[in-house]
Amino acid sequence: xxxxxxxxxxxxxxxxxxxxxxxxxxxxxxxxxxxxxxxxxxxxxxxxxxxxxxxxxxxxxxxxxxxxxxxxxxxxxxxxxxxxxxxxxxxxxxxxxxxxxxxxxxxxxxxxxxxxxxxxxxxxxxxxxxxxxxxxxxxxxxxxxxxxxxxxxxxxxxxxxxxxxxxxxxxxxxxxxxxxxxxxxxxxxxxxxxxxxxxxxxxxxxxxxxxxxxxxxxxxxxxxxxxxxxxxxxxxxxxxxxxxxxxxxxxxxxxxxxxxxxxxxxxxxxxxxxxxxxxxxxxxxxxxxxxxxxxxxxxxxxxx
Numbered sequence: 507x508x509x510x511x512x513x514x515x516x517x518x519x520x521x522x523x524x525x526x527x528x529x530x531x532x533x534x535x536x537x538x539x540x541x542x543x544x545x546x547x548x549x550x551x552x553x554x555x556x557x558x559x560x561x562x563x564x565x566x567x568x569x570x571x572x573x574x575x576x577x578x579x580x581x582x583x584x585x586x587x588x589x590x591x592x593x594x595x596x597x598x599x600x601x602x603x604x605x606x607x608x609x610x611x612x613x614x615x616x617x618x619x620x621x622x623x624x625x626x627x628x629x630x631x632x633x634x635x636x637x638x639x640x641x642x643x644x645x646x647x648x649x650x651x652x653x654x655x656x657x658x659x660x661x662x663x664x665x666x667x668x669x670x671x672x673x674x675x676x677x678x679x680x681x682x683x684x685x686x687x688x689x690x691x692x693x694x695x696x697x698x699x700x701x702x703x704x705x706x707x708x709x710x711x712x713x714x715x716x717x718x719x720x721x722x723x724x725x726x727x728x729x730x731x732x733x734x735x736x737x738x739x740x741x742x743x744x745x746x747x748x749x750x751x752x753x754x755x756x757x758x759x760x761x762x763x764x765x766x767x768x769x770x771x772x773x774x775x776x777x778x779x780x781x782x783x784x785x786x787x788x789x790x791x792x793x794x795x796x797x798x799x800x801x802x803x804x805x806x807x808x809x810x
Contacts, residue, residue, distance in 0.1 A: 507597055510543055514545075514602055515595045518592040518594075521591065521612075523609040525587065526540060527539065527586065530584060544602065551590075551607050552607065554639075556586075558579050590609050592604050607649040610650050614650045615685070615686050619684065620683060622680070626639050626640040626677060632667070633666075633667075634655060635655040636667045638677060639651055640691070652681075654695050658682060658695060660695065680693065680697040728778075728809070729787075732763060733787060736787065739805065741793045742791045746787070750784065752783055752784070761806070762778070762779045763805060764802075773789045776788075
């Protein structure tokens, strides 16, 4: 293999961002120099903000036009610097394909952290979620995409993504996870709202909430099992019922058990949720907070 092709292959394997200049354009994209070799950046792999508006959805591959785009429409790009990653090396056919969007994706992924709030436009939907083109600090969409998994679209049950968003929808999301090695960004739309379970618990235990009262609805079997399991734990002398509330919005059906943020004399108030019902459980015990948390974990392991 000629050394220049070996170098190109090594750049691809290393994931190196190569900086060069656009030498010429055609209806399918831009031609660039990679050392002594000629490389090609298809329209679909270029920063959409560089392109005329009728080409900002990208082309359909090297050598193919987009919506009647002519070379003169891209003439302004000649001589412009470009940073791109080599994504295809075909020595036999003499093809070297680069992606500017891949380089930008890596740079954005490196700068984002879980919990960051980002804005973007939904570009496309899949069975498993919605892809969002993220808006950069300059206000432009540079083709950097994140995914909102279907489970992160809403706290309510979502059967198909189009029940919540449509292509073209402007959304504000929280960054859920960043995989810098794979340059993948996972987003959450529902995290921009309060967790309905936590909202329920906070409302249930607010300072101006009514005094504890006997449960008004029959207890689900899961909560009865929690009470029984707690009563069997060492150090717990009594288990009683307090306030009860039904969550109106759909939430996870998993059994959950939490320590309340308010203490009660001689013990703790816990909150158990099964389905939509949240039940306060009053526990009499001399256990410290850490031991009580460990007890809760043991109970959940027994029941879940």
